[in-house]
Amino acid sequence: MSQPTGACPHAWRHQQQHRGRMWATSRAFRRQLVLLRSLLPSPPTPPPYSFPSVAGRFFAPSCSSPSSTPSGSIRASHAMAGSAVYEADAEAVVRRITPPLDRSRHKGQAGKIAVIGGCREYTGAPYFAAISALKVGADLSHVFCTKDAATVIKSYSPELIVHPILEESYSDCVSNIMKHARQANIPTVVDGDGLFLITNNLGLVEGNPFAILTPNVYEYKRLVQKVLNCDVNEETAAEQLTLLCQKIGGVTIMRKGKADVISDGKTVTQVSTFGSPRRCGGQGDILSGSVAVFTSWARHFIMSNEEPKEKRVNPMTLGCIAGSLLLRKAASLAFEKSKRSTVTTDIIEFLGKSLEDICPAEH
Amino acid sequence: MSQPTGACPHAWRHQQQHRGRMWATSRAFRRQLVLLRSLLPSPPTPPPYSFPSVAGRFFAPSCSSPSSTPSGSIRASHAMAGSAVYEADAEAVVRRITPPLDRSRHKGQAGKIAVIGGCREYTGAPYFAAISALKVGADLSHVFCTKDAATVIKSYSPELIVHPILEESYSDCVSNIMKHARQANIPTVVDGDGLFLITNNLGLVEGNPFAILTPNVYEYKRLVQKVLNCDVNEETAAEQLTLLCQKIGGVTIMRKGKADVISDGKTVTQVSTFGSPRRCGGQGDILSGSVAVFTSWARHFIMSNEEPKEKRVNPMTLGCIAGSLLLRKAASLAFEKSKRSTVTTDIIEFLGKSLEDICPAEH
Numbered sequence: 007m008s009q010p011t012g013a014c015p016h017a018w019r020h021q022q023q024h025r026g027r028m029w030a031t032s033r034a035f036r037r038q039l040v041l042l043r044s045l046l047p048s049p050p051t052p053p054p055y056s057f058p059s060v061a062g063r064f065f066a067p068s069c070s071s072p073s074s075t076p077s078g079s080i081r082a083s084h085a086m087a088g089s090a091v092y093e094a095d096a097e098a099v100v101r102r103i104t105p106p107l108d109r110s111r112h113k114g115q116a117g118k119i120a121v122i123g124g125c126r127e128y129t130g131a132p133y134f135a136a137i138s139a140l141k142v143g144a145d146l147s148h149v150f151c152t153k154d155a156a157t158v159i160k161s162y163s164p165e166l167i168v169h170p171i172l173e174e175s176y177s178d179c180v181s182n183i184m185k186h187a188r189q190a191n192i193p194t195v196v197d198g199d200g201l202f203l204i205t206n207n208l209g210l211v212e213g214n215p216f217a218i219l220t221p222n223v224y225e226y227k228r229l230v231q232k233v234l235n236c237d238v239n240e241e242t243a244a245e246q247l248t249l250l251c252q253k254i255g256g257v258t259i260m261r262k263g264k265a266d267v268i269s270d271g272k273t274v275t276q277v278s279t280f281g282s283p284r285r286c287g288g289q290g291d292i293l294s295g296s297v298a299v300f301t302s303w304a305r306h307f308i309m310s311n312e313e314p315k316e317k318r319v320n321p322m323t324l325g326c327i328a329g330s331l332l333l334r335k336a337a338s339l340a341f342e343k344s345k346r347s348t349v350t351t352d353i354i355e356f357l358g359k360s361l362e363d364i365c366p367a368e369h
Numbered sequence: 370m371s372q373p374t375g376a377c378p379h380a381w382r383h384q385q386q387h388r389g390r391m392w393a394t395s396r397a398f399r400r401q402l403v404l405l406r407s408l409l410p411s412p413p414t415p416p417p418y419s420f421p422s423v424a425g426r427f428f429a430p431s432c433s434s435p436s437s438t439p440s441g442s443i444r445a446s447h448a449m450a451g452s453a454v455y456e457a458d459a460e461a462v463v464r465r466i467t468p469p470l471d472r473s474r475h476k477g478q479a480g481k482i483a484v485i486g487g488c489r490e491y492t493g494a495p496y497f498a499a500i501s502a503l504k505v506g507a508d509l510s511h512v513f514c515t516k517d518a519a520t521v522i523k524s525y526s527p528e529l530i531v532h533p534i535l536e537e538s539y540s541d542c543v544s545n546i547m548k549h550a551r552q553a554n555i556p557t558v559v560d561g562d563g564l565f566l567i568t569n570n571l572g573l574v575e576g577n578p579f580a581i582l583t584p585n586v587y588e589y590k591r592l593v594q595k596v597l598n599c600d601v602n603e604e605t606a607a608e609q610l611t612l613l614c615q616k617i618g619g620v621t622i623m624r625k626g627k628a629d630v631i632s633d634g635k636t637v638t639q640v641s642t643f644g645s646p647r648r649c650g651g652q653g654d655i656l657s658g659s660v661a662v663f664t665s666w667a668r669h670f671i672m673s674n675e676e677p678k679e680k681r682v683n684p685m686t687l688g689c690i691a692g693s694l695l696l697r698k699a700a701s702l703a704f705e706k707s708k709r710s711t712v713t714t715d716i717i718e719f720l721g722k723s724l725e726d727i728c729p730a731e732h
Contacts, residue, residue, distance in 0.1 A: 107646035107709070110627060112586055116648060141710040146650045156489075157517070161524040164493035165651065165712045358710025367646070367708040 091244045091267060094275045096331035099324050101365045103304040104143070117144030119298050122172075122180055123198070124151030129158040131198060131291045134350055136166050138295030141357040142332065147295075152176070177203050181210055188214045193301050193322065197294045201225045205232050213255035215270075218301065218322050220260045220294060229259075243267070244274045258322035260297070262290065266330040270320045277327055281334035282341035288350030293333045296357070300332075301325025335360035454607045454630060457638045459694035462687050464728045466667040467506070480507030482661050485535075485543055486561070487514025492521040494561060494654045497713055499529050501658030504720040505695065510658075515539070540566050544573055551577045556664050556685065560657045564588045568595050576618035578633075581664065581685050583623045583657060592622075606630070607637045621685035623660070625653065629693040633683045640690055644697035645704035651713030656696045659720070663695075664688025698723035 105116065119139040123132040132155070136147040149159055149168045156170030172179060180203060187194045193216040196204055201221050204210050205228050211217040221229055230238050230246065233253050239246055244267070251259050251271030258270040265278035304321035336356040337348075344352045468479065482502040486495035495518070499510040512522055512531045519533030535542060543566060550557045556579040559567055564584050567573045568591050574580040584592055593601050593609065596616050602609055607630070614622050614634030621633040628641035667684035699719035700711075707715045 109643065109646055111646070111648055112626070113648040113650055113652075140649065140712055143647075143709040145648050157521055160492050160521040163714075164496045164525050165649070165714060167490065167493065167650070169490050358707050361710070362708045367704075 091274045091276050094268075094277055094327045094331075096277050096279065096327050097364050099304075100300075100328045100331060100361070103300060103307045103321075103324055103328060104361070104365045105303055105306065107367050114145050117299050117302055118146040118148070119144050119295065120148045120150060121295070122150045122183060123200075124149060124155035124159055125172075125174060125176075126152065126154050129155045129162075130288060130350075133159050133162045133166070134288045134291035134354065135197075135295035135298075137163055138292045138354055138357060139299050140165055141354055142296050142299045142361065144299050181207060184210045184217075188216065191216055193218065193298075193305065193325075195220060195294050195298050195301070197290060201229070205229055208233065208254060211254060211257050215256045215258075215320075216322065217257040218260065218297060218326060219257060220262060220290065220297065220326075222262050222290060226261050244269075248272075248274055258320065258326060260326040260330065262293070266326070268323055268326045268330075270323050273320070273323065275323060275327060277330040277334065279331055279334045281337035282348060282353075284337070284341055284346070284348045286349050289333060289337065289353065292336070292350065292353060292357070293329050296332050297325050297329035299325075300328035304328070331364075332357060332360050335363070454637045454639050457631075457640055457690045457694075459640050459642065459690050460727050462667075463663075463691045463694060463724070466663060466670045466684075466687055466691060467724070467728045468666055468669065470730050477508050480662050480665055481509040481511070482507050482658065483511045483513060484658070485513045485546060486563075487512060487518035487522055488535075488537060488539075489515065489517050492518045492525075493651060493713075496522050496525045496529070497651050497654035497717065498560075498658035498661075500526055501655040501717055501720060502662050503528055504717055505659050505662045505724065507662045544570065547573045547580075551579065554579055556581065556661075556668065556688075558583060558657050558661050558664070560653060564592070568592055571596065571617060574617060574620050578619045578621075578683075579685070580620040581623065581660060581689060582617075582620060583625060583653065583660065583689075585625045585653060589624050607632075611635075611637055621683065621689060623689040623693065625656070629689070631686055631689045631693075633686050636683070636686065638686060638690060640693040640697065642694055642697045644700035645711060645716075647700070647704055647709065647711045649712050652696060652700065652716065655699070655713065655716060655720070656692055659695050660688050660692035662688075663691035667691070694727075695720060695723050698726065 107116075117139070119136065121132045121136045121139075123135070129151075132149050132151060136149050136159075140147045147166050149156075149166055150171055151159060151168065152172045152174055153170040154174075156168045159166065160168045180200065184194060184196075184204075188211075194211075194214075195218045196211065197220045201219060202225075204219070205225075211219070219229070227238050230236065230250060233250055234246065247259060247261055247267060247269045248271055251257055251269050256271055258268065261267045265276045267274065267276045269275075301322055302325070304324035308316060308319060308321045308324075333353070336353045336359075339356040339360060340348050340352040343356075470479075480502070482499065484495045484499045484502075486498070492514075495512050495514060499512045499522075503510045510529050512519075512529055513534055514522060514531065515535045515537050516533040517537075519531045522529065523531045543563065547557060547559075547567075551574075557574075557577075558581045559574065560583045564582060565588075567582070568588075574582070582592070590601050593599065593613060596613055597609065610622060610624055610630060610632045611634055614620055614632050619634055621631065624630045628639045630637065630639045632638075664685055665688070667687035671679060671682055671684045671687075696716070699716050699722075702719040702722060703711050703715040
C-alpha cells in the first residue's frame with residue numbers, strides 16, 4: 007500500500023473530468039465498481055440482517071438501515087471515563103446480541119461481510135478474518151484483494167467469494183471506500199495496515215461513530231503519539247484511551263493486549279478472560295472478522311430493542327466485547343488441544359464450539 | 370458473462386463459413402470441442418447408466434438414450450395444479466430411483482456430470498456442485514470453467530476433472546451448449562447466473578422438458594415478472610408456479626425456499642422436511658449437483674420400468690424431490706454437529722450418511 011490507484015466513488019467523478027471516458031470504461035475501474043456496489047444496501051427492501059459491508063485488513067459489518075449515532079452508557083459492567091475500568095459481562099453481551107436462528111430467514115440475513123485486504127505478501131490475514139466471520143455465523147463472506155492474492159485465498163477455502171479487483175498499491179482506493187462507508191453509515195473495522203493508513207490520514211475516521219480501530223501495542227503507541235502528541239502512560243491508561251477516542255471524534259477503539267480495553271470516548275470496558283499463552287500471528291485477524299459480525303448483530307439488536315436504556319448502548323462497544331471474548335474462549339480450547347503447536351487455524355476451528363457453549367443455537 | 374465467445378456446435382458451422390479454417394483450428398475452438406464431445410452419447414452402445422451431461426452453474430445429468438417427453442401425474446403424493454400442494458413422499462422417491470450398486474458395472478455407469486461454471490470471482494459454486502455429485506454417487510464429475518478458475522478449483526480437490534476451456538465471458542458459449550443439450554435430450558439443471566441468462570433469453574429453455582430451473586427467492590421473482598408480467602403472489606403460489614412452467618413450455622421449476630416447491634406445469638409437489646436454520650451461501654450448489662445425479666437415476670428408472678403408471682411420472686420432478694430431501698437431511702446432520710459455524714463443506718460431508726440412512730447400499 008504505497009501509491010494511489012483511485013477508482014472509488016468520490017475519486018471517480020473527479021477523475022472523470024481529468025482523464026475522460028477511458029478511465030470510466032477501464033477494466034480496473036469496472037472491477038472496482040463491483041466492490042463499491044456491494045457496499046450499498048440492496049434495493050428495494052433489504053432484509054433486516056443483511057449487511058453489505060466495507061472492511062479491510064480493514065474489516066467491517068453493517069446493518070441494512072442506518073441508525074442514529076450510537077451513544078451513551080453501557081450498563082452496569084461499564085464505567086465512565088476517568089474512573090476505573092470495569093470488566094464487561096462479556097458472556098451476557100454475547101447472549102444478548104446473538105440473533106436466534108429463525109427458519110424463515112434466507113441467505114444473507116444473518117450477515118454479509120466484506121474484507122478489503124490481501125496483496126502479494128499477505129494472504130493469510132484476510133482469509134482468517136473472512137473465514138472467522140462465516141464460522142461465527144455470517145451467511146456470506148467476500149474478500150476484495152489483488153489478483154495475485156486472490157488465487158491463493160480462493161484455494162484456502164471454497165466458502166469465500168474472492169474478488170481480484172485491487173491494484174497492488176491500493177491505499178487511495180481504501181481511503182475512498184472508508185469515506186463511502188461512512189456516508190452510508192456502514193460500520194468499518196480497521197486493523198493492520200489500515201491503522202497505518204488512518205494514523206497518517208486521521209480525517210478518514212474523524213467523527214465516524216461507526217469506525218472501530220483495533221490497534222495492538224505498537225499500533226496503539228503510534229496512534230497516541232500522533233493524536234495526543236505524547237507517549238503511552240499506563241498509569242492513566244483509561245483516561246488516555248478515552249481522550250484518544252474523543253480527539254479522533256467518536257470512534258471506538260479496542261486496545262488489544264493482556265486485557266482488551268474498549269472505549270468510545272464515553273465509557274471504558276475491558277475483557278480479560280484468559281485465552282492462550284500462544285501468540286501465533288493471525289489471532290488479530292480472527293478478532294477483526296468476529297467483531298465485524300458481532301457489531302452488526304449488536305446494531306440490529308439495539309435498533310429493534312424497545313427498552314430506552316438499551317437504546318443508548320453503543321453497538322460498536324458490544325461488538326468489540328463479544329468478539330474479544332469469543333477469540334479468547336476459542337484460543338483457550340485450541341491450546342488445550344494443541345498446546346505449543348497451536349496455530350490460528352486451530353483456533354478458528356473452535357469458534358463454533360465457543361459460541362455454542364455460551365449461547366446454544368436453538369433447534 | 371457479458372460477451373460472446375462462440376465455439377459451440379450450432380455456432381460452429383456458421384462461423385466456419387465466415388472465418389474460414391483459422392477458427393476451426395484455433396486453440397479456443399479445440400478446447401471447447403472437448404466440452405461438446407462430452408455431451409454426445411458414447412458410440413456405439415452407451416452403457417445404461419452413462420450420462421455424458423451438460424450442466425452449468427448450469428448443471429446437468431443425462432441418460433444415454435432419449436425417452437419420450439415426460440408427462441403425467443406423479444403418484445399419490447402429488448397434486449394437480451390449481452389444487453393444494455401435496456408433500457412428496459421424498460424418502461420413498463429416493464429409495465425408488467437410487468440404483469443398486471452392482472459389481473458388474475464399470476466406471477461411468479453410475480453417472481457422469483458436467484458443471485459449466487467458474488470464473489474470476491466464483492470458484493466455490495461449481496466446486497460444491499461437482500463434488501456433491503460425486504458424494505451422492507456419480508462416478509465422474511467434470512467442471513468446465515475459465516483458466517483462472519481452473520487452477521483454484523483443481524486445488525480444492527483431486528477428485529474432479531477440471532477443464533480450463535472457457536473464456537472469461539462465456540454466455541454465448543453456454544447458450545449454445547444449452548441448445549445442443551436440448552437437441553440431444555440431455556437434462557440440464559440451470560441455477561445461479563444461468564437463470565439470469567435464461568430469464569433474458571427464454572428461448573433457451575422454452576419447450577424443453579429436460580430443463581430444470583432452480584431459482585431462489587430473488588431469481589424466482591425476476592422470472593415471474595419477466596414471464597407472467599406480474600409480481601409473486603403467495604396466495605396463488607401453486608397456480609402461479611404451474612402457469613410459469615406452462616408459459617415457458619414444459620420445463621420443471623423447483624422454487625427454493627422454506628419448502629422447495631416443484632412443478633412441471635402439470636403437478637405441484639413440495640419437500641418441506643426441515644433442514645437447518647443456517648443460510649450460508651453454497652447450499653444451492655449442493656442442490657444443483659445432487660438434482661443432476663438423481664434426475665439421471667430417475668430417468669433411467671422410469672425408462673426401465675414396466676409399470677404403465679410409473680411410465681408417466683416425470684423423472685425431472687423425481688430428481689428434484691430426491692435432491693431437495695438429501696440436502697435437507699445433510700444440512701440437518703451438519704447443523705447438529707457444527708451449529709452456527711456450519712458451512713457448506715460441513716453439509717457436503719453428510720451427503721453420504723444421509724443417503725445411506727434413507728437407502729442403505731447393498732453389500
